[in-house]
Amino acid sequence: MAYVRLGDMLIKNKVITHEQLDEALSLQKDSGERLGTVLQKHGFITEKQLIDTLMNQIGVEFIDLNSYSIPAEMAQILPKNIAKKYSVVPVKAARAEVWLAMTDPLNFMAIEEITALTKRRVIPMIATMSAVERTVQNLYSNQGAIRAIQDMQKDLLGSQYGSVNTVTNQNLMVDEDETDAAPAIRLVNSIIERACTEKASDIHIEPEFERLIVRMRIDGTLRHIITVPKELQSSVISRIKIMAKMDIAKKSVPQDGGANVTVYQETIDLRISTLPTIHGEKIVIRLLRKTPELATIDGLGLSGDNAIMFSNIVEHSTEGVILMVGPTGSGKTSTLYAIIDKLKRDEINLVSLEDPVEYHINGICQVQINEKIGLSFASVLRSVLRQDPDIIAVGEIRDGETAEIAMRAAMTGHLVLSTVHTNNAVSSIDRLIDIGVEPYLIAGALKAIVSQRLLRRICPHCKKPYTPTKEEMALMGIYEGEYQFYKGAGCSECFNTGYRGRIGAFEILTVTSEIRRAIHSKSLKELENAIKNTNFKPIIENCKELVLNGITSVEEVQRVLGS
Numbered sequence: 001m002a003y004v005r006l007g008d009m010l011i012k013n014k015v016i017t018h019e020q021l022d023e024a025l026s027l028q029k030d031s032g033e034r035l036g037t038v039l040q041k042h043g044f045i046t047e048k049q050l051i052d053t054l055m056n057q058i059g060v061e062f063i064d065l066n067s068y069s070i071p072a073e074m075a076q077i078l079p080k081n082i083a084k085k086y087s088v089v090p091v092k093a094a095r096a097e098v099w100l101a102m103t104d105p106l107n108f109m110a111i112e113e114i115t116a117l118t119k120r121r122v123i124p125m126i127a128t129m130s131a132v133e134r135t136v137q138n139l140y141s142n143q144g145a146i147r148a149i150q151d152m153q154k155d156l157l158g159s160q161y162g163s164v165n166t167v168t169n170q171n172l173m174v175d176e177d178e179t180d181a182a183p184a185i186r187l188v189n190s191i192i193e194r195a196c197t198e199k200a201s202d203i204h205i206e207p208e209f210e211r212l213i214v215r216m217r218i219d220g221t222l223r224h225i226i227t228v229p230k231e232l233q234s235s236v237i238s239r240i241k242i243m244a245k246m247d248i249a250k251k252s253v254p255q256d257g258g259a260n261v262t263v264y265q266e267t268i269d270l271r272i273s274t275l276p277t278i279h280g281e282k283i284v285i286r287l288l289r290k291t292p293e294l295a296t297i298d299g300l301g302l303s304g305d306n307a308i309m310f311s312n313i314v315e316h317s318t319e320g321v322i323l324m325v326g327p328t329g330s331g332k333t334s335t336l337y338a339i340i341d342k343l344k345r346d347e348i349n350l351v352s353l354e355d356p357v358e359y360h361i362n363g364i365c366q367v368q369i370n371e372k373i374g375l376s377f378a379s380v381l382r383s384v385l386r387q388d389p390d391i392i393a394v395g396e397i398r399d400g401e402t403a404e405i406a407m408r409a410a411m412t413g414h415l416v417l418s419t420v421h422t423n424n425a426v427s428s429i430d431r432l433i434d435i436g437v438e439p440y441l442i443a444g445a446l447k448a449i450v451s452q453r454l455l456r457r458i459c460p461h462c463k464k465p466y467t468p469t470k471e472e473m474a475l476m477g478i479y480e481g482e483y484q485f486y487k488g489a490g491c492s493e494c495f496n497t498g499y500r501g502r503i504g505a506f507e508i509l510t511v512t513s514e515i516r517r518a519i520h521s522k523s524l525k526e527l528e529n530a531i532k533n534t535n536f537k538p539i540i541e542n543c544k545e546l547v548l549n550g551i552t553s554v555e556e557v558q559r560v561l562g563s
């Protein structure tokens with residue numbers, strides 16, 4: 001390929017001016033970055049303009065990595081550090097050629113080095129930066145683990161006693177490029193790193209008869225990630241137990257521990273537990289991020305009227321009870337954290353009672369409930385009330401005693417935030433009455449009820465529109481007209497599920513004086529009428545919006561809400 005200058009091409013195509021080029025060139029001298037990067041950073045060109053110019057001027061082909069599935073063996077063609085160094089990824093290879101997706105196909109240094117390394121002619125293609133980064137991450141995701149396993153097996157062959165239990169390195173920084181660490185450390189680190197990039201909530205390391213299985217909970221579902229040969233089981237488990245500061249000699253009793261790791265600049269708390277099973281110790285690692293994905297108001301996925309109602313309630317309440325309700329896994333605890341995060345300030349005393357404390361939040365006082373030593377929600381709540389609180393978060397209302405203290409606190413000028421395990425707003429009022437709270441207390445204290453579910457988002461990489469059937473439209477309460485729904489076809493990005501990530505669906509009930517009267521009189525009919533007179537929209541309305549906007553599918557709504 002002849003030597004072409006990007007700047008000249010962009011000027012010729014009237015994408016930038018001479019002045020902009022001069023400015024970019026001098027900026028480039030300082031930063032040492034590639035010209036294309038500098039031009040984009042300073043807003044002179046967009047990524048699309050750059051790609052179009054390169055396609056037209058030097059004839060490189062554009063490759064849409066989102067819809068192209070790269071064979072796993074491409075990871076063997078080019079090492080990860082080179083792929084990352086030049087932002088490139090091999091997409092296809094023949095005996096004498098390798099097709100290379102590049103963010104900068106004019107980077108001749110990259111092409112030369114990769115030609116020498118692969119002993120193949122490089123055919124450059126162009127791709128977007130974000131697509132290349134993601135693809136590199138996916139392509140090499142298991143590579144570190146697989147290499148570590150191979151190294152461990154080699155070590156085993158060389159060791160007379162067949163054990164690598166001498167792992168004492170306490171460096172818990174997970175750095176993918178550490179090559180001199182013991183293989184067991186590298187394997188465990190690469191498993192944790194993978195869990196972070198997959199945004200997994202838990203890692204399960206499960207001994208079976210002939211192997212050790214590693215699974216991760218991603219978007220609420222366990223997924224198989226890698227199988228580790230049985231002979232490496234004891235090294236892997238010992239390594240994790242050392243990290244967790246457990247007694248590695250004790251193998252027949254359950255143990256609990258924890259560790260802190262830093263992955264991609266993010267500090268993550270690991271809650272680690274073991275359980276002796278017939279095939280060895282099973283380990284579960286819970287990953288607790290400092291900034292959980294859904295635990296900010298913006299991250300919850302509230303939209304339209306719901307977003308307005310929610311911020312009104314959160315920002316303008318100084319007393320009363322705000323309840324978050326939903327079944328297990330509905331995201332109500334994340335919502336509770338999001339409200340806490342929003343309300344915490346220097347001027348107020350915010351105390352949070354939690355079982356367990358899932359995230360550490362700066363600027364508030366968190367108490368771990370521990371029934372075994374007498375720290376029940378009710379007893380801690382009584383103590384907290386003697387400490388001049390403004391806002392009290394009660395992790396969960398499970399019993400009448402806690403509920404009653406919370407309601408009384410709310411009626412004496414405190415704002416109480418809590419969760420109740422029920423299906424919807426109305427049934428949470430029933431539940432409070434069932435556990436023995438006097439209706440007048442509920443009526444007097446309750447301010448608002450936020451009921452929610454978590455729905456899986458359609459995977460953006462394989463999302464496709466389709467014309468829904470009459471039945472599907474009816475499920476969303478639509479009986480006529482032409483609509484488009486969406487679903488994910490399934491791809492490597494989403495483990496062929498068609499879903500990636502989650503979003504909350506909500507119904508918000510603001511308690512009006514009419515609703516208070518209805519609660520007081522214990523009449524369900526009156527309550528239903530009173531709710532009709534508010535701007536309450538049942539959760540299905542929110543789900544319908546999400547379906548029509550292509551964020552989730554009708555199957556997912558049906559799975560989560562039932563029909």
Ligand SMILES: [Zn+2]
Nearest residue numbers: 459462491494
């Ligand atoms: Zn997909």
